[in-house]
Amino acid sequence: MKTIDSGHIYELEFLGSGTQTLTFLKRSGGAVSYDKEWDSVQTQEVLRALIERTKYLYSILPCVETQDAIHHLRMALFMYEVRAWRRKQEKVNRKEDEHDDSSHPRVWRDNPFDDVPFNEIDIELRPTGDDGHIIL
Numbered sequence: 013m014k015t016i017d018s019g020h021i022y023e024l025e026f027l028g029s030g031t032q033t034l035t036f037l038k039r040s041g042g043a044v045s046y047d048k049e050w051d052s053v054q055t056q057e058v059l060r061a062l063i064e065r066t067k068y069l070y071s072i073l074p075c076v077e078t079q080d081a082i083h084h085l086r087m088a089l090f091m092y093e094v095r096a097w098r099r100k101q102e103k104v105n106r107k108e109d110e111h112d113d114s115s116h117p118r119v120w121r122d123n124p125f126d127d128v129p130f131n132e133i134d135i136e137l138r139p140t141g142d143d144g145h146i147i148l
Contacts, residue, residue, distance in 0.1 A: 019036065021034070034058070035053070038052070
């Protein structure tokens with residue numbers, strides 16, 4: 013993997029020879045301002061593809077490590093969606109350059125997300141809205 017534009021463009025190597033470019037969304041907001049912006053995929057969409065691919069691999073040759081990979085990929089997607097949901101609730105999503113994490117200090121270690129209106133089970137199958145995040 014080679015970084016072309018940190019956080020936004022990566023060159024991935026094929027097995028064998030060749031490369032493929034993975035380009036992520038680049039938009040300005042309260043936290044950052046870019047001279048050049050573009051539409052593209054969000055990390056969440058790539059995670060959905062990785063989950064589907066890993067489920068496919070599991071269907072061919074099931075093993076506990078692949079089950080664990082699916083779980084952890086789902087948890088990564090879940091955490092991105094929790095972050096987006098929380099920022100929407102606090103009205104800071106892309107508008108402010110910082111937000112207060114003191115009321116949410118690594119809640120998943122001590123709290124089963126009682127206040128979050130969704131869970132990680134099949135999160136990759138939930139419909140998404142125009143902003144790329146799940147629809148509740």
